[in-house]
Amino acid sequence: MQIQYKPKRNLLQTILHSEIMQGMAFTLKQLFAKPITRQYPQEKPEIKLGFRGQHALVRDQETGTSKCVACMRCVTVCPSRCIHIRFHEDEERGCRVVDSYDIEALRCVYCGFCEEVCPVNALVLTEIFEYAAYNRESIFFDQERLLANWDAFADMKGSAINGYINPFWRPRGIPERELTAAKRLDVPDEWTIEGQVVGNLVKRDQ
Ligand code: SF4
Ligand code: SF4
Structure with missing residues (x-):
C-alpha cells in the first residue's frame, strides 16, 4: 500500500508557492x-438549563435549615461515594x-x-461554577457550608430564587403518580423536548 502524505504539486504551484498564498488568504x-x-x-458564560455546579442544601424558609429527611437515597445512588x-x-x-x-x-x-x-x-447542584480553591478542605462541604452555598446561590439569583425549579428535581419519563409530592413540579414552558437538556421525555404522562 502506498501512503501519500500530501498531494503532488505541479510546476506552477511550486513556482508560485500556492500553499503559502492559501494560508495568507485564510489569515x-x-x-x-x-x-x-x-x-x-x-x-461570563451563559448558564444552560440543567447545569451542574456547586453543591448546596436548599434552606427551608420555614425552619431555616435543610429539608433533608435522611432517607439515604443520595448516598446509595452516588457513583463516587462522596x-x-x-x-x-x-x-x-x-x-x-x-x-x-458531608460532600x-x-x-x-x-x-x-x-x-x-x-x-x-433538598439537594441541588447550583449554577455556581467559580469555586476553585488552593486546598482540599475548601472543597469539602459540610452541612453548614452546603446551606451557605444555597444562600450564595439565592443571592446570585435574586428574586428568581422564589419558585426556583431545578430540572433534576423533576425526573424524566416518570409518570406523576409515581413521584413524591415534592417532585410533582410544573414543567416550565421553556423545557421543550429540544430545549430540555436533562431528559427528552419530561413532558410525557403529565
Ligand atoms: S436524598 Fe435528599 S432527603 Fe434523602 S438523604 Fe439525600 S438529601 Fe436527604
Ligand atoms: S450523585 Fe454523587 S457524583 Fe453524582 S452529582 Fe451527586 S454527589 Fe456528585
Missing part, C-alpha cells in the same frame, strides 16, 4: 471574522434527624443522580 479572512474567544472573567450522612432516630417525632451531612466535592462526577433521587428536593 486575512480571519482578521475580519467575528471573534469567538470569550473574554472570561469579564464576560456523600456521607449521619443521623439518629427521633422516637418522639417518629422521624430521622440529620447529625451531619467530598473533589470526588464528585456531577452526574446529578443525588438531586434527582432526593424525594424532597
